[in-house]
Amino acid sequence: MVEPSKAGIARIKAAFGYSMRGLQACWRMEAAFRQEIMASIILIPLGLYLGQGGVEKALLVGVYFLVIIIEVLNSGIEAVVDRIGREHHELSGLAKDLGSSAVLLSLLMFAATWILVLFF
DSSP: OOOTTOOHHHHHHHHHHHHHHHHHHHHHHOHHHHHHHHHHHHHHHHHHHHOOSHHHHHHHHHHHHHHHHHHHHHHHHHHHHHHHOSSOOHHHHHHHHHHHHHHHHHHHHHHHHHHHHHHO
C-alpha cells in the first residue's frame, strides 16, 4: 500500500517498487507464471513479426499480455485464499476454481485471436 504522505514522483516510485515485488513473488511462487513468461520470449517477438500493421501486432502481443495479467490476478486470489486458511472450504475452492477459469478463458481468447488474425 502506498503511504498517504507520499505524493508525486515519490508515490509513483513507491507504487512501482510494490509492483516489482509482486512480479518477483509471482515468478518465485507460481510455475504457470514462469512458463507464461518463458513462452512470451518467443510469442511476443513472433507476434510483432507476423502481425501486418499496428493493429494486428497490438492484438497478437496484447492478448498475450492479458494472459499474463490474468495469471497474476489468479495468483493474488490464491494467495488471499491461502492466507485465510489452507483447510478445505467450498467457497475457497470456488474462488480458486474461478481464478483458474479466468486463466483458461484468457488462453482460449489468445488462441482464437492468433487464429483469426493469422489465418482469416
